[in-house]
Every structure is written in structure tokens, then in C-alpha cells.
Amino acid sequence: xxxxxxxxxxxxxxxxxxxxxxxxxxxxxxxxxxxxxxxxxxxxxxxxxxxxxxxxxxxxxxxxxxxxxxxxxxxxxxxxxxxxxxxxxxxxxxxxxxxxxxxxxxxxxxxxxxxxxxxxxxxxxxxxxxxxxxxxxxxxxxxxxxxxxxxxxxxxxxxxxxxxx
Amino acid sequence: xxxxxxxxxxxxxxxxxxxxxxxxxxxxxxxxxxxxxxxxxxxxxxxxxxxxxxxxxxxxxxxxxxxxxxxxxxxxxxxxxxxxxxxxxxxxxxxxxxxxxxxxxxxxxxxxxxxxxxxxxxxxxxxxxxxxxxxxxxxxxxxxxxxxxxxxxxxxxxxxxxxxx
Numbered sequence: 001x002x003x004x005x006x007x008x009x010x011x012x013x014x015x016x017x018x019x020x021x022x023x024x025x026x027x028x029x030x031x032x033x034x035x036x037x038x039x040x041x042x043x044x045x046x047x048x049x050x051x052x053x054x055x056x057x058x059x060x061x062x063x064x065x066x067x068x069x070x071x072x073x074x075x076x077x078x079x080x081x082x083x084x085x086x087x088x089x090x091x092x093x094x095x096x097x098x099x100x101x102x103x104x105x106x107x108x109x110x111x112x113x114x115x116x117x118x119x120x121x122x123x124x125x126x127x128x129x130x131x132x133x134x135x136x137x138x139x140x141x142x143x144x145x146x147x148x149x150x151x152x153x154x155x156x157x158x159x160x161x162x163x164x165x
Numbered sequence: 166x167x168x169x170x171x172x173x174x175x176x177x178x179x180x181x182x183x184x185x186x187x188x189x190x191x192x193x194x195x196x197x198x199x200x201x202x203x204x205x206x207x208x209x210x211x212x213x214x215x216x217x218x219x220x221x222x223x224x225x226x227x228x229x230x231x232x233x234x235x236x237x238x239x240x241x242x243x244x245x246x247x248x249x250x251x252x253x254x255x256x257x258x259x260x261x262x263x264x265x266x267x268x269x270x271x272x273x274x275x276x277x278x279x280x281x282x283x284x285x286x287x288x289x290x291x292x293x294x295x296x297x298x299x300x301x302x303x304x305x306x307x308x309x310x311x312x313x314x315x316x317x318x319x320x321x322x323x324x325x326x327x328x329x330x
Contacts, residue, residue, distance in 0.1 A: 026238075026239055029239075030236040030237055030238050030239040030240035030241075031237055031238045031239070032237060032238030032239065033238065033239070035237075035238065070309075071195040071283065071309070072195055072196055072197060072200075073191075073195050073196045073197030073198070073200065074191055074194075074195040074196070074197065074198070074310055074311045074312075075195035075283065075309050075310055075311070075320075076195075077311060078306075078309050112308070113307075113308070113309070115306060115309070117282070118236065118240065138304050138305060138306050138307070139303050139304010139305065139306070139322045140303060140304065141243075141280060141303050141304070141322060141324055142278075142303070142324065142326070143277070143278070143326075144235075144236070144240055144243050144278070144280070145239055145240055146239045146240070146242060147239075155240075157304045157306060157322055159306055159307065161307070161308075
């Protein structure tokens with residue numbers, strides 16, 4: 001690690017190679033495990049306001065995240081991000097770097113806070129990391145996620161204020 | 166009141182007449198107060214799984230609600246609804262009837278729970294009604310709504326289990 005820069009068109013095959021195994025595993029994101037590459041592209045690239053990639057020194061994609069308003073209109077001062085780290089790059093601080101960078105980007109774009117709507121409770125590494133990075137669990141919704149091995153699992157709503165005022 | 170039946174194409178002008186003043190007021194839903202009729206139609210009719218209307222004996226539209234999965238794929242066993250009552254029909258139990266009906270419809274469609282993601286805290290009538298109807302506040306997100314008079318206001322995440330098991 002690591003440079004983090006905006007997604008470019010030529011990144012898609014490498015980004016999809018990072019996303020696909022995570023979505024297929026179906027234990028962290030609610031997307032259907034058999035979603036198509038086109039649908040993934042729509043969700044990760046087309047719908048969000050912006051998408052970014054984290055690269056190693058050789059230019060390989062180690063992770064990716066998107067940034068978007070969490071609500072339209074009167075809620076669009078709060079953003080939402082989603083992060084995925086390549087399986088082979090876990091434990092190297094990629095998610096931490098992406099989350100820190102996303103907060104700086106969100107602040108620069110004028111967002112006042114960041115909200116995660118669906119942090120699967122059994123994804124304990126993510127929950128612990130977001131807490132370390134200043135996010136609070138502001139709610140827990142019971143049994144909203146169908147985990148492939150654990151069955152119905154809770155998900156947390158997590159929030160961090162970004163604006164000083 | 167009241168029959169509740171699925172939205173039909175010819176209902177749109179009456180439905181829009183119910184929705185428009187509520188969205189323009191901007192004190193309950195996060196949609197931009199200047200959203201267009203086409204955008205409202207996309208949000209209320211096209212995107213949801215189903216939309217319904219509540220009618221009085223003369224066939225006038227007193228209210229409307231939509232039903233949709235709250236998440237894709239692995240979260241699609243939980244539904245989300247949004248309700249709007251015509252200004253002139255407030256206090257006549259229309260919202261209560263719509264919410265009760267929506268729960269029955271959701272159960273019949275196999276949903277295990279219903280979740281509201283963004284119940285504006287200052288909308289105390291709605292919060293009280295949903296609680297009476299069995300919804301619990303499972304989280305409160307600080308200052309996520311820009312209220313036209315009150316400034317930044319919290320929103321609640323509310324949840325009700327529908328399935329017996």
C-alpha cells in the first residue's frame with residue numbers, strides 16, 4: 001500500500017475480481033450471491049457519486065470503495081460508503097486506509113456525517129474497525145441478514161459525525 | 166374510509182395530489198421539496214414492489230402507500246413501506262388502516278419483518294402511531310434530516326417482526 005485514487009474505466013476487471021468473491025460468499029453484503037457482473041457494476045460504479053481504488057506499489061487493486069449520499073434531498077448531507085478489500089490483501093490496513101481516506105473525501109465534499117446502514121453483526125472485524133475509526137453503533141436491527149451459515153443475523157446502523165460544528 | 170386496493174394507472178393524478186403537498190412541505194420525507202412529478206412517480210410507483218391507495222366511499226384517494234424489500238438479495242425478507250395521508254383526511258385513521266393493511270399484505274407476500282429507515286423524530290404523530298401498531302425504535306441517527314424550520318433533526322429506525330417463528 002498504497003495510493004488511493006478515483007476509479008477509472010480500465011480498473012473495472014480488477015475491481016470486479018476484488019468484489020466478486022466477496023459478493024459470492026454472501027456473508028457481509030446483502031447483495032444476492034448470484035448477482036451478475038453488470039448488476040455489480042451498476043451498484044458499485046454507476047449508482048454511487050464516486051468510486052475509488054486502493055493500489056499497491058505495482059498498481060494492483062487491493063481494495064475499492066464507493067461514496068454516495070445516504071438519502072436524497074433533505075438527508076443528502078450524510079454520506080454512505082461501502083468498502084471491499086481483496087482477499088489476498090487482508091490484514092494489511094487496506095480497509096483502515098480506505099475508510100480514513102473516504103472520510104477526508106466526504107469532508108471535502110461537504111458531507112457532515114457518514115452512516116453505514118447494514119453492518120452485519122457477525123462481521124466482527126468490520127464492526128471493531130469502524131468503532132476504532134470513530135463510528136458508533138446507533139442502532140441494531142434484528143435478524144435482517146440471511147447469513148449462509150449462521151442463518152438470520154442482526155445488522156448495525158453505524159454513524160460518525162464529520163463536521164466540526 | 167375505506168377500501169384499500171392496489172394502485173391503478175388512472176389513480177396517478179389523485180395520488181400525486183396527495184403526495185405533492187407532503188413532499189413540498191419537506192418536514193417528513195427526505196425527498197427534495199422541489200422534486201418533479203416524474204421523479205415522485207418513479208419513487209412511489211415504479212421502484213417499489215407494489216403501491217396501494219386508500220379510498221373513501223365515493224372513491225376519492227385519502228392516502229397511499231408503497232411496499233418494497235428494504236434490501237436486495239440476502240436482506241429481502243424484510244420489507245419497507247412509506248405512507249402518505251391526504252391533508253384533508255388526517256385524524257380519520259387512514260394511516261392506521263394503511264399500516265395495518267400493509268402488514269397483512271407483507272405477511273401474505275412472505276416478509277418476516279417490516280422496517281422504517283427514516284422516521285423523522287419531530288414527526289411525533291407518526292412515531293407514536295407506529296409504536297402503537299407494534300413497531301419498536303431500534304436506532305436513532307443524529308441530525309440526519311434537514312427540517313425546514315427545526316434545522317437538523319434525528320431520524321429513527323423502526324422495526325416490527327411479522328413472522329410468528
